[in-house]
Amino acid sequence: MISRGARQAGFAYQAVYRYMINLINEVGTQNRVKLPSLRQLSQRLNVSISTIQYAYSLLEKEGRVYSVAKSGYYAWPLAENPEALPSGDLLEGLYLAARRPGMVVLSGDEPALPASLDSTLLRLERELLRQYPHPSQPWSQPCGVWELRAALAARYTTSPTQCWHADDVYIGADLRGVLEMLIEVLGLKGASVIVESPCDWLILRLLQDAGVKIIELELTADGGLDLMRLENLLRDEPVQALLLSPLASLPSGVAPPACDPLEVAQLLERYGCWLLENDSRSELNFNPAHVALRDLVNPERLVVFSTFEKILGPEAPHGYVLCRPMSSELQRQFLLRSFRLSSIRQRAIARLYHGGRIDQHLRALRQRLREQAETVGERLDQHLAGLVSYIMPTGGATFWLKSTRTVDMRQVFQHLLARQVVVAPGELFSISGLHRQHLRVSHGFQGLPELDRALAAVGEALRQAQLG
Known part of the structure; x- marks a missing residue:
């Protein structure tokens, strides 16, 4: 049960969130594990179901859990070898890799991250x-x-x-x-x-x-x-x-x-x-x-x-x-x-x-995102010139890159995982096999030295994965 003092010190969902993080981290197998239902956690922790929903929603956005219709929530296992995808599910592999400590996660799309109103x-x-x-x-x-x-x-x-x-x-x-x-x-x-x-x-x-x-x-x-x-x-x-x-x-x-x-x-x-x-x-x-x-x-x-x-x-x-x-x-x-x-x-x-705080916030956020896009665009030109093409984004927090040569993008993905870099292959954004020569990278990433290392690794992976 979450104590009265804990609820007074912070909002209840934050305590629930921390409880769930500890619960998920206890998952030590390579199998996916079903988590307690909303009602079960509500009764166990003595908080409302809406509070549990908040916590689960945050965990899902972070790629720590996923939901199955009419079944409930499951924890992604923290696999020892992120390069191995026994299920063949590329999205599962991305989520697993993004959870691992020390990974440079370029696959995200969190535009509010630079200037959150939390x-x-x-x-x-x-x-x-x-x-x-x-x-x-x-x-x-x-x-x-x-x-x-x-x-x-x-x-x-x-x-x-x-x-x-x-x-x-x-x-x-x-x-x-x-x-x-x-x-x-x-x-x-x-x-x-x-x-x-x-x-x-x-x-x-x-x-x-x-x-x-x-x-x-x-x-x-x-x-x-x-x-x-x-x-x-x-x-x-x-x-x-x-x-x-x-x-x-x-x-x-x-x-x-x-x-x-x-x-x-x-x-x-x-x-x-x-x-x-x-x-x-x-x-x-x-x-x-x-x-x-x-x-x-x-x-x-x-x-x-x-x-x-x-x-x-x-x-x-x-x-x-x-x-x-x-x-x-x-x-x-x-x-x-x-x-x-x-x-x-x-x-x-x-x-x-x-x-009017939303409008004020959006003006600052758009300016921040524009500046980040310009900075990352310069880095892309520096490290990936001749390897990818792209149109400079006019909004949002991501670049949509296309390989200038035919590559095996899954091989690129696996190569980068071995170098602790996570990108989002383009085929995730289609159900019929489109965009296999594309990848999405975030320009909201913080830390230019790590970004330079990551983009250099992307360039190396694209060269090694060329077909024909």
Whole structure:
């Protein structure tokens, strides 16, 4: 049980997090181990289920645990030999390697890391706890507290016709839970969904596990959409939805050509297709001046989903949805899922929006990310000239590199693990074998001497893995 003193000294989820770290570190086998359920830990530690959800969400973001639908959470084993991948699962190998001490992890995508608002968020929570010593039960507002829903609605409203209201906003425990619910509400199981490629592996695996028929639409070299192929797919396939990032493709961080949004909106209207917009990184564009696709499409066929984590940090893992139609079904699903979220945490985030602190933070964060991108771009040119090509990112925290020669990228990955460097091979961002000549590296890495060593190792690995 977590003592009263521990809960008073810090927030309960922090104590739960530390408890879980110790529990995971006790896993000494090479087999994956199932962890206690939310309810079991809640009873064991005498804290709420939402507190356990917070801790598990942070652990999952760090690659320490993973969840299996209708089964629970499992700990990734800390293998003695990270180069060995007995299961053949590349993502599992990446997570295992990233956990090992001494690894230079270039595979991440944590844009808020250079300037997290974690400490500010915790300070606001303490202030709110004094104001609301006995907050209302979280399940009294199953779709999220009104203050935060209203703040998000105002954030996304751009005109009298492109407006949102608090009742259009739904807040869940994390992005995974929100996406699982959307798949259910929109009836996507067994349906065809066009997904931009490359695409976030979390989204790809969730869709795949749910039995969604994924049709990958590979982005053009400049980060735009192949509109001719998109129209052919919409015409020839029973496509129910198109899943896109609004302002910058992922993981390349390159803004699409300005002419794309209007043409895409016209195609979606012509074929009656839903738009699922992944908005988790759009506010990280260095020059946020483009028109968002969501402002051009039929609002009755629009769903926007996102998470606070990419702009605020891991202390704000909540996911959220904006959707005008299907409100009764969304409310029903939120009631059934019983997201028991901290009302204090949500009010603290709302205060960041209402007080203008989010905008101030984003200006500083975008500037920091831009500077980091320029610095790492110089290092890439120094160490990988002639070995890779890339487009300078216009947002986010990663570079999308393409080998200039045909290589075995899995061999590159294994070679780097032996030198204590972790990168994300491009095939992780596809389910059909695309991007095998690509890799993603973070420009949010701290420590230039280690970065120089790591990039020199990447260059060596690319040379050794050349085919033909």
